[in-house]
Amino acid sequence: MSKIYKHRDSIIKRDKKDFINGIHDFSEEDIIGLTEQEFEEIQKCCMRMNLTGVDEFFDFLLTEGIDALNKSEIEYSKENLLISRFYLTIFLKFHCIYDKDYARTACYLGDVNRELADLGVEPEINLKQSIELYQEIRRMFQGKNPEYIAATTNLGINYVILADFGIEPEQNLKESIKLQEEARHLSLEDSSKYLVVTLNLGLTHLTLAQLGIEPEINLIKTINLCQEIRKATSETSMDYTKATLNYGFALILLADLGIETEKNLEVAIKLQIEARKNLPKKSLDFGRTLMNEGRAYFGLAELGINTKKNLEEAIKLLREARKNLPKMCLDYAGSSICLGYALIGESIHQGVNSEKNINEAIETLKDAQKILPKTSLDTGSAFINLGVAHRILAILGIEPEKNLEECIKLQQKAIEILPMDRLNYAKAILNKASAYEELANNDVKSEKNFQLAEELYKEGINIFLEAKDGWNYPVAVLSIYNLYRNIFWRSGDKSILEKSNNALREAKKNIEGWEVLRKNIILGELYSVEADFHELEEDYYKAGLKYRDAYKLTKKEYYRFMCDFCGAKVESSKKEEKHFCRLVDRWKEIDKKGIFLDFYDYAIFECYLEEALENEALRFDEVTKAISKLDEIYVRTSIYHIKIRVSACIEILNAYLNYFPKRDNQKNEEKAKENISSACRIFQNQGYKHEIDLCNQFIKAIKNKERQEVWLDLIKNQLSNNFSKLIREAAFDEITKLHTRGIKADLGEIKTGIKEIKINIDNLTISLKSGISEELVISVGAEFAGTGAKHEIHIPLQKITYPEIKKDLENIKSENIIKLTSLPAKLATKIREYLVENEKDELLKYSN
Structure with a gap:
């Protein structure tokens, strides 16, 4: 505060030299340490001082501000941006002539304000100031003026960020496209500006796709624009690098739509690696390439391609991305959501450290929530995924009722945020239905919860039906079919099967009349589910016919085999033939x-x-x-x-x-x-x-x-x-x-x-073995395939150590044979984790 008081004294005395020296005296630490109130005080001081004939001071302000802004490109940090804002703001307060220098500096400061907003520093205030600066420049200049073009394209970017914040997203993105197209038209004669505008236009189309607005069309537009830039620039240029990054991300989103999924994900990985070679390691874009590559590996794992290896790679890259990205920026939130996704995926596919992974996923998703605007679409997505994580904890047997109820609450929060015409709104509806179904399966108010699940599934189906969404509509139908299936197995009421069959017939009829991608594959799957319906009724002849129909559409050998299989089931009553x-x-x-x-x-x-x-x-x-x-x-x-x-x-x-x-x-x-x-x-x-x-x-x-x-x-x-x-x-x-x-x-x-692990482990015998290094010896009581041999696993204590282990071991020392469920909870958990992590649970397969 002493330096601010010194400035006040300079103002009162009208001492220009003293004032200028005071600005020079501000160290980087002083500037970074300023509160918003103190920074406003300095600006007020500037407005009361008239500086003329100090061109050297103006040059100093401009140089320091631009240098700090350039540094932020290499090392993306709040500190560099705050320093840049300090000098550029003071320049504009004193430079009262509305010339090109003023416009150029205002454009720089608009960039700084926008980047600060992206980092979570007073986002609404900084974004508003950035928009006002660009609008001011547009009022000052018209036509093909470079300053006007720069302000126009940057204003377009700000509207994209407003959309990211959940503020009238569709309207703001359309306004952004209008501005970018105007800037692109005006910059035809200036190749460097044309490329920048083209890059920003591609980014806007990319954001529209992320919001679910004509996703395939907007992604293809993005890819075409990125390819245009890549062809027009050298591989070492920053425009080429950013286009490569965005191109790869667009391919990931295309893969999410189910379009050439494996191919697009593999190309996306190569593009992110290519882009990263030209980027400074501490830059924002470097972190983005790590996040995108991690997301692509997760997508491959979801396809069942080298699942374990690709999940591990995804988690490694996403953790690395979070280390590289500033903790309050939207991309940090994005990487947190992706990491939460991957951690849940690893638990689902591998059963590895499941509870630990899910809890980490919950923490990363909560991190994302802290950053994202409360009403943004991304916040809605975070609520959905957080709810899914709680549902998985329930499936793991960890406070199932409590976690399922938490899942329902979180899905409801997402429903309240998301627009009803958005894909994620319907997904939240389906997830909420699934949680109610799970509660019913756990005998919690079964009749009521099955009814709630059925109502919600129908609501989700109607949303996808109205949108003629050929990809998600069948998912919703399969979900309600599975619900009816569960009710049938519990009640034996065959009238429920008729409901399920009606849902399938209607779905098949609707899909047949729509123009949708992969129609034959979707219909083939629906035919195979109809076969399942007939198998429930033990009508293998009709089931075989449905498999035959599925094969005709898809040419999948599995369906042809199942047609023959059902034929064998029909004929198996004839004992004279094999x-x-x-x-x-x-x-x-x-x-x-x-x-x-x-x-x-x-x-x-x-x-x-x-x-x-x-x-x-x-x-x-x-x-x-x-x-x-x-x-x-x-x-x-x-x-x-x-x-x-x-x-x-x-x-x-x-x-x-x-x-x-x-x-x-x-x-x-x-x-x-x-x-x-x-x-x-x-x-x-x-x-x-x-x-x-x-x-x-x-x-x-x-x-x-x-x-x-x-x-x-x-x-x-x-x-x-x-x-x-x-x-x-x-x-x-x-x-x-x-x-x-x-x-x-x-x-x-x-x-x-998870349940498999519980079965394998709960039937073990455990003893404590002393020696040079203490070990737990786990024996399977059952013989292996009738040979008389029994499996033993030796676990070094240092591999499962925790603070209370000595006390817990003391409590079991006198025992030789102990059920794992009888052990202290922490010790039992550590043993489970060791067995799963070291892939030794497979040795226990005959223990039950």
């Missing part, structure tokens, strides 16, 4: 993966049962082969429900082998009863009512000393038939995932990773 063995033979040379491979392996399982039924002498060997095939499915699948039921099926088939061994003297009735009891426990723990009834039939078969044929009939016609339905359920989840880009697509999969 329909599944023929199916297996016909398809053995075709490449298969994912759910396709699961169904093929199931067909092999059925083939072994067919062989067992036909040849009594080979029954033991064929059933042993069937168990081996189930083992393969168990190891490979990441679908929780498949893993559970496969393990129970293995127990039942082992019961068969123990009850009907190769030699009568090896018969072990007690062991067979244990196998059946183990299967029953698995089914009971999961609430599988039909399978519990089936277990009772096997127990009855032992009690009544039934023949092999009775056992095989139960295995073939009931156990394996239910298993087929189960794989179909997983296939339906895959279909739903294909449509929904982003986090919501994979929420169902989180159950796989």
Whole structure:
């Protein structure tokens, strides 16, 4: 404050020299440390002082202001911008002649104010001042004047930022395009200005696309403008570099629309790397390239391409981007949202550090919320993703009711912010519906919450239907179909199935009449879901016809296989023929993966049962082969429900082998009863009512000393038939995932990773082993594939250390065999994390 008082004295004394010396005396630290009130005081002092004949002082002010502004291009920071603002503002206060120097400086200061707004420094005030400066220049000059052109294009950029802040976005962006087009027309004779205006025009179209306004058209316009700049400039120029950055980002957004997704993401990565080579490491654009590249890798992971590797790369780049970007700028908020997305994605796909990742995601999304304007569209998106994160915590079993209710609140906040005609508004509606459905599935006011979910899904469907959105409309339809499916499984009410079938028929009819991208793929998926409907009704003939229709549209081999598969199911009642063995033979040379491979392996399982039924002498060997095939499915699948039921099926088939061994003297009735009891426990723990009834039939078969044929009939016609339905359920989840880009697509999969880990771990025995370095020894109680061998895992204590570990270990020291669920909570969590991080949970697959 002493320097400001000194200026006041200079004003009172009218001492020009003393005043000028006082300005020279301000250090960078003094300027950066000024409050807004103090800076206003200095400006008032300037207005009361008349300075003439001090051209050298004016040159000093202009040089210092421009130098600081140039530094901010290299090292994007609030400090450089505050210094620039200080000198440029003082210049304008004294330079009262409205000439080109005034206009040029006003343009610089407008840039500074805009950048400060972008950094979160009094954004509304700085943006308003920036707009007023550009408008003043436009009033001073007209036509092809360079100052007028510069002010026009910069004013256009400000309208883009207003849109980013959520202030009348569509209107401001249209005004921006009008200004940019005017500036582009006026600058035709000046190639350097023309390129700058072209770059800014591309940015405006890019922002329109981000707002969901004719996204594909606006993105293609952006790409064309960026390519125009790249062709007209050298690869080392800044215009070329910025065009490359924006070009890559536009491709990422095109990929988000489902247009040549993999190709566009791969090209986008190359473009971001190319742009980064020419950028200073501490510049804003350098941070943006890291953010965009991270987002592209996440997109590839979402496609299932090198999922683990691409997720890790995405998270690394996005964390690096956050370190490079100023903490209060909109791009920092953007990178925070993307990182939250990727962390949730890693939890969904890998089950790695799930709770830790989700909590980090929540913190990064909260960081974004602090920066974003309260009513901006990006804030609405942040609320959506934050709600999704809470929903995943619920699915992880962490305070499910509380987290689902928090998800509903956050989706409602998004709904209140977002315009009703925006895509994200409808997404918030669907996410809110999903949370209500999840509450109902958890037996929280089931009837009411199912009803609320149904109403919201219908609202989302109507929004997409009215917009003729061929990409998101089917997602909403699949969501309500899944809801009806869940209600049917819980109630057994077949009238619910008719509702679901009506929704599918209407969706198919609407899509057929629309001009939409990838129409045949979407319709193919809808046909396959109709097949699922017929399979629920056990009408495999009609299901096969729907798969045939899906294949005709898409030429996907999976659909053709499923048509044949349903045919085998129809014909399998004819015992004189081995329909599944023929199916297996016909398809053995075709490449298969994912759910396709699961169904093929199931067909092999059925083939072994067919062989067992036909040849009594080979029954033991064929059933042993069937168990081996189930083992393969168990190891490979990441679908929780498949893993559970496969393990129970293995127990039942082992019961068969123990009850009907190769030699009568090896018969072990007690062991067979244990196998059946183990299967029953698995089914009971999961609430599988039909399978519990089936277990009772096997127990009855032992009690009544039934023949092999009775056992095989139960295995073939009931156990394996239910298993087929189960794989179909997983296939339906895959279909739903294909449509929904982003986090919501994979929420169902989180159950796989986490519940699977709980099953694997909760059946362990744990002991503390002392020695040179203390270890925890974890043993799986079950034998491995009947060999008598047991798995052990040794965990060095330093790998799971935490402050209270000594106390927790002391409490278990006297114990030798402990359930993981009986351990202190922190110790149990650390053991889980170690096993998952080191990919050792797969060793435990037979523990249940």
